Amino acid sequence: MFIEIRNAKKQYGKDEAVVNALDGVDLSIEKGGISVILGPSGSGKSTLMNMLGGIDSLTSGEITVDGKNISKANARELTEYRRDDIGFVFQFYNLIADLTVQENIEVVAEISDSPLNINEVMEALDIEKYKKRFPRELSGGQQQRVAIARAMIKNPKLLLCDELTGALDTKTSRSVLEFVQKVNSQFGTTTVIITHNNAIADMADQVIVIRDGKIVENRKNKNKLPASGLVL
Amino acid sequence: MKLNKRYARSVRANLSFYVAASIMTMTALLAFYLFYIAGIGINSYADEFFSRNKLEDAQFTVYTPLTDEDITSLESKYDVTLEAEQSFDSENDGVTARIFKANQKIDLYEIIEGNDIKEDSDIVISAGYAKANDVSVGDKLTVSGRKFTVTGLFLRPDYLYMLKDLSDSYKNVSTFYLGAVTDSMFSSLNSGPSVTYKVIFGEDSSDTEFRRQLNEDFYLMSYVPAESNARIKMVHDQADTYISWAWMMLILLPLITVILISIVIGRKIRSEQRIIGTLSAFGYKKSALMRHYSLLAMLPGIMGGILISVLCLLIAQPYGELTLIDYEPLQAEFRLPVSAMITGMIVPTVIYMLAAMLKIRKLLKHDTVELLNNSVGKDVKTHKILTNSDKKVRFKFAVRSLIGSKGRTFVVFLGIFLGAMIVSLGLMFSDSVKGIGDAVKSSYGDLEYEYILNTIKTEAPSEGEAVVAAKFENEDSTEFTLMGIGADTQLWELGLTDGGSADLEKGWYASSLCSVVLGIEAGDEITVRSVTTLEEHSIKIEGIIDNGYNSFIVSTRERAEELTGLEHGSYTAIISDKELDIPASEVSSVLTKDTLKEQMDAMLGENNSLIYAILIIAAIICISSLFIAIGLLISENSTNISMLKILGYDNKRISRMLLDMNQVLLIPGIGLGIAAAYAALSAYKDHYAALVNAMLPVELTASQVIITTVFVCICYYGSLYFLKRKVGKVNMAESLMDNRE
Ligand SMILES: Nc1ncnc2c1ncn2[C@@H]1O[C@H](COP(=O)(O)OP(=O)(O)O)[C@@H](O)[C@H]1O
Numbered sequence: 001m002f003i004e005i006r007n008a009k010k011q012y013g014k015d016e017a018v019v020n021a022l023d024g025v026d027l028s029i030e031k032g033g034i035s036v037i038l039g040p041s042g043s044g045k046s047t048l049m050n051m052l053g054g055i056d057s058l059t060s061g062e063i064t065v066d067g068k069n070i071s072k073a074n075a076r077e078l079t080e081y082r083r084d085d086i087g088f089v090f091q092f093y094n095l096i097a098d099l100t101v102q103e104n105i106e107v108v109a110e111i112s113d114s115p116l117n118i119n120e121v122m123e124a125l126d127i128e129k130y131k132k133r134f135p136r137e138l139s140g141g142q143q144q145r146v147a148i149a150r151a152m153i154k155n156p157k158l159l160l161c162d163e164l165t166g167a168l169d170t171k172t173s174r175s176v177l178e179f180v181q182k183v184n185s186q187f188g189t190t191t192v193i194i195t196h197n198n199a200i201a202d203m204a205d206q207v208i209v210i211r212d213g214k215i216v217e218n219r220k221n222k223n224k225l226p227a228s229g230l231v232l
Numbered sequence: 233m234k235l236n237k238r239y240a241r242s243v244r245a246n247l248s249f250y251v252a253a254s255i256m257t258m259t260a261l262l263a264f265y266l267f268y269i270a271g272i273g274i275n276s277y278a279d280e281f282f283s284r285n286k287l288e289d290a291q292f293t294v295y296t297p298l299t300d301e302d303i304t305s306l307e308s309k310y311d312v313t314l315e316a317e318q319s320f321d322s323e324n325d326g327v328t329a330r331i332f333k334a335n336q337k338i339d340l341y342e343i344i345e346g347n348d349i350k351e352d353s354d355i356v357i358s359a360g361y362a363k364a365n366d367v368s369v370g371d372k373l374t375v376s377g378r379k380f381t382v383t384g385l386f387l388r389p390d391y392l393y394m395l396k397d398l399s400d401s402y403k404n405v406s407t408f409y410l411g412a413v414t415d416s417m418f419s420s421l422n423s424g425p426s427v428t429y430k431v432i433f434g435e436d437s438s439d440t441e442f443r444r445q446l447n448e449d450f451y452l453m454s455y456v457p458a459e460s461n462a463r464i465k466m467v468h469d470q471a472d473t474y475i476s477w478a479w480m481m482l483i484l485l486p487l488i489t490v491i492l493i494s495i496v497i498g499r500k501i502r503s504e505q506r507i508i509g510t511l512s513a514f515g516y517k518k519s520a521l522m523r524h525y526s527l528l529a530m531l532p533g534i535m536g537g538i539l540i541s542v543l544c545l546l547i548a549q550p551y552g553e554l555t556l557i558d559y560e561p562l563q564a565e566f567r568l569p570v571s572a573m574i575t576g577m578i579v580p581t582v583i584y585m586l587a588a589m590l591k592i593r594k595l596l597k598h599d600t601v602e603l604l605n606n607s608v609g610k611d612v613k614t615h616k617i618l619t620n621s622d623k624k625v626r627f628k629f630a631v632r633s634l635i636g637s638k639g640r641t642f643v644v645f646l647g648i649f650l651g652a653m654i655v656s657l658g659l660m661f662s663d664s665v666k667g668i669g670d671a672v673k674s675s676y677g678d679l680e681y682e683y684i685l686n687t688i689k690t691e692a693p694s695e696g697e698a699v700v701a702a703k704f705e706n707e708d709s710t711e712f713t714l715m716g717i718g719a720d721t722q723l724w725e726l727g728l729t730d731g732g733s734a735d736l737e738k739g740w741y742a743s744s745l746c747s748v749v750l751g752i753e754a755g756d757e758i759t760v761r762s763v764t765t766l767e768e769h770s771i772k773i774e775g776i777i778d779n780g781y782n783s784f785i786v787s788t789r790e791r792a793e794e795l796t797g798l799e800h801g802s803y804t805a806i807i808s809d810k811e812l813d814i815p816a817s818e819v820s821s822v823l824t825k826d827t828l829k830e831q832m833d834a835m836l837g838e839n840n841s842l843i844y845a846i847l848i849i850a851a852i853i854c855i856s857s858l859f860i861a862i863g864l865l866i867s868e869n870s871t872n873i874s875m876l877k878i879l880g881y882d883n884k885r886i887s888r889m890l891l892d893m894n895q896v897l898l899i900p901g902i903g904l905g906i907a908a909a910y911a912a913l914s915a916y917k918d919h920y921a922a923l924v925n926a927m928l929p930v931e932l933t934a935s936q937v938i939i940t941t942v943f944v945c946i947c948y949y950g951s952l953y954f955l956k957r958k959v960g961k962v963n964m965a966e967s968l969m970d971n972r973e
């Protein structure tokens with residue numbers, strides 16, 4: 001399996017104020033597909049994604065990604081892991097305000113060993129025409145496409161999207177999800193989409209439902225839809 | 233009111249800013265206070281001491297001695313107090329003792345240790361010599377072959393600066409002291425003492441009329457007003473110099489520091505605009521927000537003020553005493569005046585508070601929505617530079633952050649500039665003082681000895697050159713030496729400041745020191761008068777001779793004879809390139825180039841404590857402003873730093889991208905700092921010349937530049953080293969929590 005999560009636990013705070021954000025998660029995800037992790041707000045989705053992306057470390061348990069045990073990695077190894085293997089897309093885009101569209105992508109390309117061709121990536125996300133603009137001069141949907149391009153430029157092994165349509169209207173959301181689907185098939189990147197929007201599950205190969213830090217459902221989706229057909 | 237809970241949290245979150253800003257406020261004030269404490273401490277002590285011990289207004293010597301009746305009649309006629317002071321010099325083992333008969337009316341000595349004389353075998357001596365040579369009360373001394381017991385140590389108001397001869401430039405406490413013995417002992421020790429008359433003017437006295445009368449009736453040999461008497465004026469002059477340095481420091485440091493910290497406070501508040509917007513949306517009144525933020529802003533002012541006050545309580549006395557090494561051991565008390573302490577505490581505090589209030593007012597003029605979107609003060613235009621460049625992204629990012637955040641960049645620049653300026657000012661000053669000795673040598677050329685004779689001679693000397701030398705003054709009673717020298721002189725240096733050489737046949741030339749002291753230039757027509765006869769003459773200055781160590785106006789002997797009223801062919805001094813065999817009885821004083829050089833050299837050692845103080849202040853100001861500015865840079869970029877970390881940048885890369893660009897400020901900051909120091913010292917040179925009768929040879933040397941650069945770079949990279957750890961502390965979750973740009 002590409003991703004293996006074994007008895008993952010994450011606690012925030014201590015003593016009486018302790019929160020079990022992940023409460024013994026076991027999960028496997030195959031290479032190349034799109035997985036959607038569903039769950040209500042506060043169920044531990046972002047926590048799970050932060051653990052997968054090497055932003056934070058588990059309290060206990062193990063996570064292996066492409067054979068690499070990241071729960072045992074030190075800070076430097078985690079930095080390298082994030083740099084080489086992971087592409088992130090967040091709800092609020094989190095582009096660097098002082099950099100243009102192209103520069104926001106280049107800033108990642110510059111530290112990557114084997115980046116993809118930047119024009120090809122910008123073309124795939126249809127943002128070439130804005131490449132000299134600054135984030136504040138773009139709409140939310142456009143910004144999110146830049147964020148996807150920034151995540152994809154390093155040709156990551158794993159694309160992690162946390163509520164990437166959370167701040168967008170349905171039309172724009174659908175379009176952004178189409179782009180995710182497109183890069184997934186074009187570059188073959190294993191993709192994990194985290195959302196509280198059940199409708200998005202229809203475009204997934206694998207659907208995982210999390211509640212109170214526990215996996216309550218984990219199924220393959222036989223009748224996966226193209227993103228353009230989602231009823232959001 | 234919930235806002236109260238934010239105080240502690242806000243201070244904790246910005247702790248390094250509050251600490252650095254407090255220290256910086258404190259140090260900036262310290263630079264002012266150090267000089268101020270020294271200046272007013274000396275001045276107020278001297279004023280009291282002078283009036284308590286009846287300091288003279290002038291002293292003079294005459295050819296025809298005054299009788300007691302003369303003194304009484306002059307006193308009543310001119311409303312003056314007059315006293316004939318008797319003294320003689322006695323040498324023993326290379327040490328000269330100047331023994332006085334105790335005065336009754338003027339220039340009284342004050343015992344500061346031990347007791348006054350009672351027996352004939354008792355002596356009291358000047359305290360400076362005693363301290364420097366470990367002579368204690370109870371020790372024995374030999375004067376004129378007789379043994380005396382030292383019963384006490386004293387200070388005299390006319391000898392607080394211990395010059396053996398009035399023409400000396402530097403004190404002598406190693407081989408010269410004053411002593412007082414009983415009247416009967418005094419008479420038995422010496423039958424023909426020299427007499428110097430001391431005078432104190434009453435309210436209606438006229439200095440010039442009195443002097444004119446003296447010259448008519450008794451023929452003045454010399455007349456020295458207290459304002460021209462280096463033994464006396466040095467005290468207030470040096471104190472006034474400290475005070476003028478203090479004001480210079482005040483303009484430079486606290487003012488700049490306060491502006492700098494105000495800028496930072498403004499930016500800190502702006503970076504909290506979302507919180508301010510939220511609070512304002514919740515219905516917090518403008519006044520409540522202003523109160524909240526201005527209270528926070530007052531903190532560095534209050535902390536700095538308290539710290540400096542405590543520090544001054546501790547160091548004022550020991551530090552102040554360091555500034556007294558030039559004088560006799562004055563019993564001055566040094567403390568920071570309460571008014572200055574309170575001003576120092578209130579002024580920065582109020583300014584910081586106002587800076588905060590103005591910023592809040594400005595912010596609240598914007599829409600709450602704009603505040604919530606964190607979009608106030610984001611300068612879009614300047615961020616757009618370099619969009620078409622192929623340079624690395626991290627370079628473009630750095631340039632935009634440097635140019636886009638002018639206030640922050642200015643603070644970094646100012647830190648470097650101030651550090652460089654203060655350090656190089658200290659170095660240049662110290663180098664100039666060190667250089668005086670050599671400059672003296674070159675100004676005097678081959679001339680080694682100048683013998684001032686006590687009689688007027690006419691027959692040509694067998695060796696050396698005959699010259700005319702007389703004390704003259706300008707209309708403001710500022711003294712200089714009027715010289716007459718053979719136009720064919722081999723010894724007197726005649727090089728002019730603008731190149732070329734003086735042609736004495738053409739007229740009068742002033743030395744560069746004289747030109748500064750009298751405030752004259754080539755081409756000026758000035759009125760001068762003899763100090764003794766007060767006869768006025770008008771002369772034209774043809775040029776300025778390059779000599780910063782002797783205040784003279786010179787021409788041919790003939791012209792000088794005319795002005796001094798001497799007969800043709802007479803002279804009053806002999807100059808020579810070697811020691812001459814002139815009977816001691818004919819010589820009133822000898823000036824040698826070596827002693828002048830030694831005196832100048834001796835002055836330098838004593839400026840060191842001030843220089844070290846300046847260096848430490850420079851380091852603290854430099855480091856703390858860099859600390860504040862770079863701390864600001866990091867906190868303002870915390871979202872970016874956090875995002876870059878998520879994208880896989882390591883701390884080193886992030887630091888490089890964010891901080892390295894500030895290096896470009898090093899060169900202009902250091903360069904301008906050194907230039908400013910040079911300009912300041914050049915401007916200060918004239919003031920100093922009038923004070924110590926020596927022009928500082930202000931020079932910019934490679935070593936000053938190197939030391940300044942190294943020093944500032946150590947401060948810069950040192951503070952970077954510590955601040956880089958702050959980059960490491962930025963949490964990755966930060967950009968995810970706080971994510972609406
Ligand atoms: N840094 C943190 N400190 C304390 N509690 C946290 C932190 N991050 C998340 N939590 C808590 O962990 C739980 C899961 O949060 P999260 O993973 O963000 O949920 P989701 O993304 O599904 O909304 C929540 O109860 C949340 O309050």
Ligand SMILES: [Mg+2]
Pocket residue numbers: 045046047162163
């Ligand atoms: Mg979440």
